[in-house]
Amino acid sequence: MQATENQPTRTSNLGNRLHTMAPLSWQETLQEEETILRLSKPEDEILQAVQRRFNLDELHLKDIRNPAHPPHFTRLGKDAIHIILRFPVDATDPDGETINTSVSLLADARMCVLIWPVERFHIIPREALAGLDVHECACKIIHILVDHLLHRVYQMREDMDDVEDACLADVGKADMALLLQMRKELSSLARIATSNGIAIEKLRQEPGFSGNLRLADAIEHMNRAAVMAESKAEQALNVMQAVQSLLSQRLNDVMKFLAVITVIMTPMGIIAGIFGMNFTHMDILSSPYGFQASIWAMLLLGVVLATYFKIRKWW
Structure with missing residues (x-):
């Protein structure tokens, strides 16, 4: 041209x-x-x-x-x-x-x-x-353009495989926005392919176009593109849900760990606060082993609480 x-x-x-x-x-x-x-x-x-x-x-x-x-x-x-x-x-x-x-x-x-x-x-x-004659020329043009759409679906499917693998390999760095955008585009291609197939099927029923092998192949390509795009879009949704679940699980683990640390450290803070009060008479302060005893008591209390949480599978 x-x-x-x-x-x-x-x-x-x-x-x-x-x-x-x-x-x-x-x-x-x-x-x-x-x-x-x-x-x-x-x-x-x-x-x-x-x-x-x-x-x-x-x-x-x-x-x-x-x-x-x-x-x-x-x-x-x-x-x-x-x-x-x-x-x-x-x-x-x-x-x-x-x-x-x-x-x-x-x-x-x-x-x-x-x-x-x-x-x-x-x-x-x-x-x-x-x-080519006129009808064959029209069919050839349609077939060429249909192949372009089908190729685009193939290409997007491969690109989405790479993005999904990267998301599942490290959910912390998962590019959910990119995956969502690609899923949106694939869903759009599925709708376009379906509509193209319907229009080509109507053309194939016209005199001069009926029985044309290129149109039959074009319809098959549009059906294949629609099925693949819909399937891949559904798979992308499943991957997004899996990533969200893994992120939620990771957040739950972090929150659980922080909650356990908070519970373990709270009694120690209470004991330290008690010993930091300005009272004139505290019997343990006069003991030569008072300080060591309080430290060991806090550590023992922390170990006991951590062991209890572990046995109850809270941690």
């Missing part, structure tokens, strides 16, 4: 003839047979020409321009279809979360149009589409 596709002009070669992938202007692409038009951030003039070509209403144009539109399938006419699919892109927002975007694919018996509402995030090589 030419670099000028991100900023199309009247003379830009935004289309191709499918059999040879020879470049065409967008006007030629809309007029000729067996062609593909690929747009990103389309200008109003081009989008209006596509609107006339496929007899789109204003709601369809609004859906095409919406990068957050959910997956959807629409039959435009006897042999024309409009399918919107949603995919993750290789970019993150300022909060570090992966961006998802929608992409529209329009096709009839003569041509197909691939429209990114904003930037073009996925490059589809020309040679991947060369020699």
Whole structure:
């Protein structure tokens, strides 16, 4: 795809003839047979020409321009279809979360149009589409984008395995915020994959697309991605609960230890306080062994209490 596709002009070669992938202007692409038009951030003039070509209403144009539109399938006419699919892109927002975007694919018996509402995030090589007819071209594009989503799920699953292992290895340094963010993204991918699969299944029931092996494989990939993402998100929740339990257990152990130390030291403090009182007559103060006796009494009391706690398994 030419670099000028991100900023199309009247003379830009935004289309191709499918059999040879020879470049065409967008006007030629809309007029000729067996062609593909690929747009990103389309200008109003081009989008209006596509609107006339496929007899789109204003709601369809609004859906095409919406990068957050959910997956959807629409039959435009006897042999024309409009399918919107949603995919993750290789970019993150300022909060570090992966961006998802929608992409529209329009096709009839003569041509197909691939429209990114904003930037073009996925490059589809020309040679991947060369020699295909219109319907096969549309199916190939869908299959390529579906594979990208499935690959993203695989990649996230591996990344989450590493994060989970690190969390369980040292719960004190567990990055729960990162794990929660990754789980949220996987849950989102599961919903997107399910919705994509439903839209592709509706397309597969249309004449010219029924029985297409690429679409069948794309649906299977979306089902697999949804199952894997949901399973991994559930596993991540279990890991988070396990880490929380381990942290709670560690906190309980610390609190138990501090409570035992407090109980052991309290009698010693009482004895020391008694001997620190300013009374004129305290018989033990006159004994040459008074000080040693009080120290040994405090230590013995501490040992007795610690042993008692140990026997009762309070410590």
